[in-house]
Structure formats: C-alpha cells, structure tokens
Amino acid sequence: MTAARYLSLLFPVAAMLGAAVGTGRRARTGAALSFLAAALGVAGLTEIQSGWYSFAAVDGAFRGLPVDLWLGWAVLWGPLPVLLHRRLPLPAALALLLWIDLIAMPALDPLVRLGHHWLHGELLGLAVVALPAQLLGRWTGTGRRLYARVVLQMILFSGLILWLLPTLVFTLGGSGGWDRLLGLPGPVLAGFVQVAAVLGVPAVAAVREFAVRGGGTPFPWDPPVRLVTTGPYAYVANPMQLSMVAVLVLLAAGTRSPVLAAAALGAVAFSAGVAAPHEHDDLRRRHGDGWLEYRRRVRDWWPRRRPFEGIEPARIWLDDDCGPCAATRDLVAGRSPVRLDLVPAATHPTTLWRARYSAADGYSASGVAAVASAFDHVSLEWAYLGWLLNLPVFNRLAQLIADAQIAPPHPAGGAR
Structure with a gap:
C-alpha cells in the first residue's frame, strides 16, 4: 500500500513538472494559485463529507486525510490541467x-x-473545488477576468488564513480549538464575529483598491500595474497584513490558543524580515521615485492620522441647492481634505443626478461611492467609514437608503 501511495503522488507531480517546462511566469502563477485553491478545497471537502469515503489510519495524516494523497489530489485538480489549458x-x-x-x-x-x-x-468536489481552482488558475494565467479572480483570491486566502492555518495549529500545536470558540454564549459569539468583521474591513477595502485603482490582485506574483496610494494605502503600507494579524490574534483569544497567537506574531516577523525586502525591491524597481516618496511618509504597521500627501488628487461635485449635499460639502471642507477640490455640481459640463467623484488616475464614482471616496482625503476615522460604504453590498444598500430617504437623484449642471 505504501508503494501505491507514493506512485499515486509521483505521477501527477511528474506530469505537472513536465507541463510547466517552457511556460511563462503568469502561467506558473496561475498554477500555484490553483494548487492552493485545490488543496484548501480538498481539505474542506474532507471535513464536511458525509460518509462518502473514509481513509485507513496511516502515518503522515492530517485530520485523517493522508498528506501524500491530499497533495496528489490537489495537484491533479489544480495546477496540472491549468498548465495544460491550451491543449x-x-x-x-x-x-x-x-x-x-x-x-x-x-x-x-x-x-x-x-x-x-x-x-x-x-x-x-468537481463543482466546488476543481472548477473554481481551474477558473482561478486559467484566468490568472491568461490575465483575464480581473474582478472575478480577485473574488476567488479573497475566498482562497480567507479560507487559508481563517480556517486552514488555525486548524493546522490546533491539530499540530495541541492548544485551542474551534469548539472553544463555538462554545461561547450566543451574544458573546455574535460580538466576536462583529469585532472580527470590523478588523477585516481595511483588508477587504485594500483588495478592492488593488483591483479598481491598481488593476491587479493581492497575490504578489499577480500585482497591480499601478502604484496604489489610495484607500487604506493612504494611511498604512500593509493594510492586508495588519488586518490579518489582528483577526488572528482575536481568533487566538477566542479559541484560547497561545500557539495561534505566536503564529500571528511569527507572521509579522516573516513579513518584516523576509517578505518586505523582496517586496520593497520589486516595488522600487517598478514604481521608482513615486514608491520611495510613499515609503518615506507611510509606515508598514502604524497608520497615519491624516492621508498621505501624495494621494491621487481628485474633485467631488456636490449640489449647493441640495440640503444633504451641502451638509456633506461643509463636513468635508471643515476637515481640511488633502488634495481634494470641492466643486459646485452646477459647474459640471454634463448633467449630474448624484454627487460625482473624479480622481487624476481616471477613477470616478457617483452617489454614496463618491462621498465614500472623498472621505479618503479627510482622516483615518472618516476614511474607515468610506471603506465600509464602498464595499459592494454596503454600497448598494447605502445608495438605496440615500435615494429613498436622504437625497433623491436630481439634475444639476450641464445644459438643461
């Protein structure tokens, strides 16, 4: 049985290596992401499976799943077909x-x-593991469907960080467990989830900023093509890592796992000592003086109170004849926004039905999203509210409320 197990792993690995010969960096990046997605999915499928299959008790197993079989399965469902996508x-x-x-x-x-x-x-498994792994790998390898692959990356890395990593720690470290968290009283557990969501907002907003303003993803080998200094990046250089560590520390407290807390601190040490030099070299090479100026003024782990002075200059058009719009204008103006011009909507060359925000990098937004983007130019607490309002579900809900209860769409500016 041992020989068969190793042969079952050897064949897909050898096939993957053969398929990788002559492929470009983007194709290999897609293959790597598909492997991670398949590995996460196989582990999750094994956890929720209901009598579909079981495994013999063997050495080298994770929660009953033989590790070599796990890796072989992940290679077969992930990178191997991705590397062969042209054929x-x-x-x-x-x-x-x-x-x-x-x-x-x-x-x-x-x-x-x-x-x-x-x-x-x-x-x-083919529908919820292999298919998403293939889509993520193929879209990444060919540079297509940016927003879709960003969503898939968010699901992947959230699963890796918030479920698989803690589960590995609980299993191998011998401390803490999901049962301790789920055993909390209902109100306490609800409060725990809400705090975790609050801590996670900067990370989600940073991912959105990478896609919308930078044209890239959070994965280091599929990065934004433009330097991003807006959103959370106007205040701190590592918003994703900061949120990740904060949520892991909270999770360590909820599961009473000192090993998980140590792992979170180890992630900080790894990021600062190993990943940061490589990342800085890459960004300096790609963005030059703009990156150097940004790094002189924005710290890795400690947010600024006010936005980076080099944030993309922008304008927001607000209707002076609309009470809520004028109140919003006064609120923003009274806080000395950084590199933001407040302009009467009546002066806009075309008719506006809602507030309009336009930045020098070509990004524009209207309605609640315009006001939320303007908050980036004010201060950290207002920017946080803006990040929350700019998240897709919250933005739609806030816009519906604004249209119905606060400031219904009405014409301003243009030739009318």
Missing part, C-alpha cells in the same frame, strides 16, 4: 478529472474506503 479546454479537463477519479478511487482500496454515495461527493 485541454475546461469542459474536457473536468471530464478527464472525473474519469481519472472513477478509475483511481476504487483502485486505492484499502487506503480509501468508498461509501455508497461517494459519487455524490465526487460531483460536488
């Missing part, structure tokens, strides 16, 4: 994966014991 279209890749599993899964007995409904689990 293997997505429908054909999924059909091939199903065919391989239909042959391989029964042949792995007694390492893998199949239940009566294991095909249900197989089809679910």
Whole structure:
C-alpha cells in the first residue's frame, strides 16, 4: 500500500513538472494559485463529507486525510490541467478529472474506503473545488477576468488564513480549538464575529483598491500595474497584513490558543524580515521615485492620522441647492481634505443626478461611492467609514437608503 501511495503522488507531480517546462511566469502563477485553491478545497471537502469515503489510519495524516494523497489530489485538480489549458479546454479537463477519479478511487482500496454515495461527493468536489481552482488558475494565467479572480483570491486566502492555518495549529500545536470558540454564549459569539468583521474591513477595502485603482490582485506574483496610494494605502503600507494579524490574534483569544497567537506574531516577523525586502525591491524597481516618496511618509504597521500627501488628487461635485449635499460639502471642507477640490455640481459640463467623484488616475464614482471616496482625503476615522460604504453590498444598500430617504437623484449642471 505504501508503494501505491507514493506512485499515486509521483505521477501527477511528474506530469505537472513536465507541463510547466517552457511556460511563462503568469502561467506558473496561475498554477500555484490553483494548487492552493485545490488543496484548501480538498481539505474542506474532507471535513464536511458525509460518509462518502473514509481513509485507513496511516502515518503522515492530517485530520485523517493522508498528506501524500491530499497533495496528489490537489495537484491533479489544480495546477496540472491549468498548465495544460491550451491543449485541454475546461469542459474536457473536468471530464478527464472525473474519469481519472472513477478509475483511481476504487483502485486505492484499502487506503480509501468508498461509501455508497461517494459519487455524490465526487460531483460536488468537481463543482466546488476543481472548477473554481481551474477558473482561478486559467484566468490568472491568461490575465483575464480581473474582478472575478480577485473574488476567488479573497475566498482562497480567507479560507487559508481563517480556517486552514488555525486548524493546522490546533491539530499540530495541541492548544485551542474551534469548539472553544463555538462554545461561547450566543451574544458573546455574535460580538466576536462583529469585532472580527470590523478588523477585516481595511483588508477587504485594500483588495478592492488593488483591483479598481491598481488593476491587479493581492497575490504578489499577480500585482497591480499601478502604484496604489489610495484607500487604506493612504494611511498604512500593509493594510492586508495588519488586518490579518489582528483577526488572528482575536481568533487566538477566542479559541484560547497561545500557539495561534505566536503564529500571528511569527507572521509579522516573516513579513518584516523576509517578505518586505523582496517586496520593497520589486516595488522600487517598478514604481521608482513615486514608491520611495510613499515609503518615506507611510509606515508598514502604524497608520497615519491624516492621508498621505501624495494621494491621487481628485474633485467631488456636490449640489449647493441640495440640503444633504451641502451638509456633506461643509463636513468635508471643515476637515481640511488633502488634495481634494470641492466643486459646485452646477459647474459640471454634463448633467449630474448624484454627487460625482473624479480622481487624476481616471477613477470616478457617483452617489454614496463618491462621498465614500472623498472621505479618503479627510482622516483615518472618516476614511474607515468610506471603506465600509464602498464595499459592494454596503454600497448598494447605502445608495438605496440615500435615494429613498436622504437625497433623491436630481439634475444639476450641464445644459438643461
């Protein structure tokens, strides 16, 4: 059985290495992301599976899942078809994966014991694990569907950081556990979730800024093409890492795991001592003096009270004849916004139905999103409110409320 296990791992790894020969950096980046997505998905599928299959007790297992089988499965469902995407279209890749599993899964007995409904689990796995892994890898490898791959990356890294990493720590470190967190009284658990959400807002806002303003993703090998100094980056250089560490420390407290707290502090040390020099060299090479000026004024881990002076200059058009709009203008103007011009909507060359924000980098927004973007130019607490309002679901809800209760759309400016 041991030889069969190693052969089952060796074949997909060897095939992946062969397929990687001659591929470009972007293709390899897509393959790496697809491997992470498949590995996370396989682990999650094993946790929720309901009698579809079980594994023999072997050395080198994680929560009952043999690690070599886990890695082989992740390679097969992730990077191998991604690296072969030019010869293997997505429908054909999924059909091939199903065919391989239909042959391989029964042949792995007694390492893998199949239940009566294991095909249900197989089809679910292909739909919720293999398919997203393939989409993420293929879109990354070809530079397509920026917003879709950003969403998939957010799901991937949230799962890795907020579920798989703590689960590894609880399993291998021997301290803490999900049962301690889930065993908290209902109101305490609800408060815990709310605090975690508050701490996570800067990270989500930073990811949005990377996509919308920078044209890239959070993954270091699929980065923004433009230097991003707006949103959370106008206040702190590492908003994603800062949120991640804060949530992990909170999670360590909720699960009573000192090992997880140490892992969070270790992430800070790794980021500062190992990742930061490489990242700084890359950004200096790609963005030159603009990056150097930004780094002189914005710290890695301690946010500024006021935005970076080099934030993209912008204008916001607000209607002086609209009470709520004029109140918003006075609120922003009274706080000395940085590099933001407040302009009467009546002077806009075209008719505006809502407030309009326009930045020098080409970004524009209207309505609640315009006001939220303007808050970036004011101060940290107002910027945080703006980040929250600019998140997709919150933005839609806030716009509906504003249109119905605060300032209905009305014409201003232009030739009327």
